[in-house]
Amino acid sequence: MGCTISEAAKRSGLTAYTLRYYDKEGLLPFVDRTSAGNRDFKESDFEWLNLITCLKRTGMPVKNIREFINWCREGDATLQQRLMMFLRHQKEVQAQMAELEHCMEKINYKIWYYTKAVEAGTEAVHNKDTCETAASSTTKFITANVS
Amino acid sequence: MGCTISEAAKRSGLTAYTLRYYDKEGLLPFVDRTSAGNRDFKESDFEWLNLITCLKRTGMPVKNIREFINWCREGDATLQQRLMMFLRHQKEVQAQMAELEHCMEKINYKIWYYTKAVEAGTEAVHNKDTCETAASSTTKFITANVS
DNA sequence: GCTTGACTTAGAGTCAGCTCTAATCTGTAT
DNA sequence: ATACAGATTAGAGCTGACTCTAAGTCAAGC
Numbered sequence: 001m002g003c004t005i006s007e008a009a010k011r012s013g014l015t016a017y018t019l020r021y022y023d024k025e026g027l028l029p030f031v032d033r034t035s036a037g038n039r040d041f042k043e044s045d046f047e048w049l050n051l052i053t054c055l056k057r058t059g060m061p062v063k064n065i066r067e068f069i070n071w072c073r074e075g076d077a078t079l080q081q082r083l084m085m086f087l088r089h090q091k092e093v094q095a096q097m098a099e100l101e102h103c104m105e106k107i108n109y110k111i112w113y114y115t116k117a118v119e120a121g122t123e124a125v126h127n128k129d130t131c132e133t134a135a136s137s138t139t140k141f142i143t144a145n146v147s
Numbered sequence: 148m149g150c151t152i153s154e155a156a157k158r159s160g161l162t163a164y165t166l167r168y169y170d171k172e173g174l175l176p177f178v179d180r181t182s183a184g185n186r187d188f189k190e191s192d193f194e195w196l197n198l199i200t201c202l203k204r205t206g207m208p209v210k211n212i213r214e215f216i217n218w219c220r221e222g223d224a225t226l227q228q229r230l231m232m233f234l235r236h237q238k239e240v241q242a243q244m245a246e247l248e249h250c251m252e253k254i255n256y257k258i259w260y261y262t263k264a265v266e267a268g269t270e271a272v273h274n275k276d277t278c279e280t281a282a283s284s285t286t287k288f289i290t291a292n293v294s
Numbered sequence: 295g296c297t298t299g300a301c302t303t304a305g306a307g308t309c310a311g312c313t314c315t316a317a318t319c320t321g322t323a324t
Numbered sequence: 325a326t327a328c329a330g331a332t333t334a335g336a337g338c339t340g341a342c343t344c345t346a347a348g349t350c351a352a353g354c
Contacts, residue, residue, distance in 0.1 A: 004330080005332095006330075006331090016331095017314070018311085018313085020332090020333090021311075021313085024333095024334095025311095036319080036321070036331075036332090037319085037331080037332065038320085038330090038332070039332090054249075054254075055250075056311095057246055057247075057250055058250045058254075062310075062311075076264075076268065076269045076270055079268075079269075079270065082261050083261035083264075086254055086258050086261060087258060089254060090251070093247060093250065093251050093254060094251075096247060097244065097248070097251070100205060100240060100244050100247065101244070102201075103201040103202075103204055103205045104205075104240050104244070106198065107201075107205075107233055107237050107240060110233045111230065114226060114229050114230035114233060115230060117223075118227055118230050121226075122223045122226075123222075123223055123226060124223075151301075152300090153300075162342085163301095164342070164344070165342065165343085167303090168341075168342060168343085171303095181301095183302090183349080183351075184302065185300085185302075185350085186301085186302090203341095208340075209340075210340095
């Protein structure tokens with residue numbers, strides 16, 4: 001009816017090793033078994049995997065995801081905890097996004113900086129004086145980003 | 148003149164252990180030493196640290212950062228490589244940002260979902276039928292995000 | 295002169311998250 | 325019947341990035 005672990009791996013983009021590891025860690029308690037004892041991934045399992053992958057990629061550790069999965073199985077008594085978990089995680093992801101944007105600015109500056117330097121054939125093009133170091137070009141870069 | 152490793156740790160937000168580790172890994176070849184052999188962080192070192200931290204936080208592995216630092220010390224012959232490195236990294240960070248935004252949508256949906264469920268006192272508020280599972284609520288969630 | 299505190303190094307330990315190995319089992323094709 | 329492909333498990337191994345320990349050095353204050 002469902003599919004095997006290697007098919008599930010292909011479809012989810014994870015490896016079969018990783019799926020077994022997640023299962024061992026208690027992240028996939030909903031995955032059924034065939035009479036032979038093989039895992040049998042059904043459609044809804046991929047939706048769980050989707051959510052797990054989303055939480056993982058935003059930096060949630062396996063043990064926190066397990067906690068959430070367990071809450072889901074405990075029913076309505078844990079609704080509040082689950083909501084709070086997502087609110088906490090939302091803040092963390094917002095912070096990550098702000099951090100990425102901040103770093104992106106520096107990267108963009110560096111691209112400008114090195115584009116100019118490559119054009120000129122020398123990093124010295126960025127110096128007021130004739131002889132500054134790479135360190136002081138970084139100074140200017142950071143100063144530029146502050147303003 | 149400059150400052151000690153523990154002062155540098157405080158100022159950079161890293162630990163002294165981490166600074167020594169970075170140095171051992173070749174990320175801080177520009178940091179001077181006092182006559183006693185102690186590291187002596189000067190102003191420009193913090194700008195390097197700033198850049199290293201930015202690259203680290205956007206997922207660049209230590210060995211790639213070391214490669215970049217080495218290129219910087221080799222002078223103008225490596226300008227092209229440095230530019231290409233930043234262009235590659237820019238793409239990676241853009242992908243990360245897109246990924247974060249995608250995951251954020253799911254998290255936002257979940258917050259809506261659990262807010263409603265907490266209000267109602269039961270997850271069943273999200274079911275058309277009287278008795279669906281948590282898995283099928285995830286189905287609806289993903290479907291909602293596709294549209 | 296000696297203690298104290300902060301520094302140094304080499305190298306061991308920790309942790310998360312896989313990744314792989316070895317031994318075994320099972321269903322299908324010849 | 326037998327081989328084979330692909331599944332299973334327990335548990336070992338790996339990688340990256342720290343994190344800590346142990347043993348030793350050095351400068352300043354009593």
